[in-house]
Amino acid sequence: MTPLVRRSPAPAPRPPEGTITTMTDHSGTGSASVLELLGTRIAGVRHQDLTHHGHTVFHTALVDTVGVAYAGSAAEGSRLTRAAAGPLSPGPSLVLGTADRVSALDAGLLNGVSAHALDYDDTNAIMGGHPSAVLIPAALALAEEQGSSAGQVAEAYAAGYEAVIRISRAVGTSHWDKGWHSTPTLGVLGAAATGARLLGLSPQRCATALAIAASSAAGLQANIGTMVKPLHVGRAVREGLFAARLAAQGCTANPRALEEPRGFLDLYSGPGRYELAAAVPGAGDSTLEINRCSNTVKEHECCGSTHSALEAAIALHRKRRFAPEDVERIDIVVDRRCLPHTDRPVLPEPLAGKFSLQYVVARALLEGGIDSAHFEDEAYLSPRIRQLMNRTRVSVAAASWSGDVRVPAEVTVFTVTGGVLRHMAEDSPVGRTEVLHPPHLWEKFSQCVGRVVGQADVSRVVSVLERFADFADVRDATRVLEVCRPTERGRPGSPAAGRGRS
Known part of the structure; x- marks a missing residue:
C-alpha cells in the first residue's frame, strides 16, 4: 500500500458536514511538529x-x-x-x-x-x-x-x-x-x-x-x-x-x-x-x-491474511469431498503481504494454527471450514490434518495483487489420480456496501456473546448495543452488559446482584 497525501483547495469559511477546523502551531518555533x-x-x-x-x-x-x-x-x-x-x-x-x-x-x-x-x-x-x-x-x-x-x-x-x-x-x-x-x-x-x-x-x-x-x-x-x-x-x-x-x-x-x-x-x-x-x-x-475509511469485519476466527486461501479451500471442498489419501500435493499462492507470518508448516501450539495457511487450508479441504474447536487443546495434532500440511507448498504470487480490502489467494489441489482442482478467492475488492454494513455482523455478535451467556441475555445485550447512541451516560449501557460466570454468585449469564458498583 502506498501512502497518499491528499490535497484540495482551501476550505470555505463554513466547512461542510464531516470536517474539522484547521491546525495551529503550539511549539513556539513557527513550525509545528x-x-x-x-x-x-x-x-x-x-x-x-x-x-x-x-x-x-x-x-x-x-x-x-x-x-x-x-x-x-x-x-x-x-x-x-x-x-x-x-x-x-x-x-x-x-x-x-x-x-x-x-x-x-x-x-x-x-x-x-x-x-x-x-x-x-x-x-x-x-x-x-x-x-x-x-x-x-x-x-x-x-x-x-x-x-x-x-x-x-x-x-x-x-x-x-x-x-x-x-x-x-x-x-x-x-x-x-x-x-x-x-x-x-x-x-x-x-x-x-x-x-x-x-x-x-x-x-x-x-x-x-x-x-x-x-x-x-x-x-x-x-x-x-x-x-x-x-x-x-x-x-x-x-x-x-x-x-x-x-x-x-x-x-x-x-x-x-x-x-x-x-x-x-x-x-x-x-x-x-x-x-x-x-x-x-x-x-x-x-x-x-x-x-472515508472502513474496517473489515472478520468472518473467520483466524488471521486475516489466511482468509482468502481459506475461502478458496472451502470452495474446493464444495466441489469435491477430499480424503488425505486422495491428495498428492496442495499449492497455495498468496500475495507477498500475506507472508511470512502465515507460512507455518509446523505448529508448536494450538494458537499457531490461526496463523498457518497450511493448517486452515487443510481443515477447510477436509471439513469445509474452521471453528473455534480447531484451535483448542490437541486439535492441531490431528494426523489427518498433518498429512495434508506435509504435502502443502506455499509460494508468493509473481506480481503483487491489489485490493482495497483483501488480497486474493489461489489454492490448487493435485490428486493422486492426476486430477487438478484450482480456485482463486477474492480476485476483486470487496464491495464498499458489504464492508460498511457486514451482512452477518449481528449473527456473529450473538454467536460470540452466546459463548458466555444464555440466549435471553444475548437478546438483552443486542438491545443495548442497537440503541447505544441514545445513552447519555455510557455506564447505563455497561450495567446491562454485566454477566456472571457459572462460577460466580447468581444464575449463570445473569447480572451480578448486590455488587453495588457503578
Missing part, C-alpha cells in the same frame, strides 16, 4: 463531525469488538493475564464478559487482551492491523470512569482512528517489514488519542499524550501465534490511556518524537522508509479518516 498538528486535529473532533459513514464505522466497530471480547474473555490467554495481573484496583470500568468493575487502566488491559484473544476482531488495510481491539476497549474503559455519553465515545473512537490511520499512512509497509506488530505499535498512539479526547485535553496536551505513547510502542511479530499477541493489544490500550493521563497531569514529552532523528519513524520504520507528509492533512483537507 507532526504530533502538534495531529494534537490539534484530535482535540477538535466533535460528534457532529462524523458523517453517516463515520457513525456506521464506529457502531460496527463497537458491536464487533464487544462481541469478540465477550467470547475472548473465556480464552486461556485472557484467564492467564488476569491471574498474572494480581489484585486489581477496584473502579467503575467493566471487565467485559464478567460483572467485575476495576480501574480504567486495568479494564483497558483485560478487555484489550480479550478483544484480540481469538484473532476474530476487525482489521484495517491501511493500518495493516486491528484498530478496534485497541480503540474500543480504551474508549469504553475511560468513558465509564468519566461518565461520558455515547456520543463522546464515538468522538473518542474517531480521534483514535485519526491518529492510527494518519500515522499508518506515514509508515506504509516499512514498519511491518521490520518485524513490528502494527496493531500495538501504532495502536498505542490511537489509544492515547482516544484517551486525550475523552479527557478533553488541549491540542498541546493531546500532542504530549501521543509523544508519551510513542515511547511505549511495542510488539514483535515473532510472538504472533502465541498468547503474547493479544497481550500486545491489552498493553497498548493500558499504555495509551496512561499516556493521556500523564499528559493531563502536565507530564512533558518531545513534540517532535515522531520525526526527529532517533525518533519513532526512524526507529520503527527506518530512515528514508516513511513519508512524513502522509501523516499530516494537506491544505484544505479537513475530512476525518473515519468519514
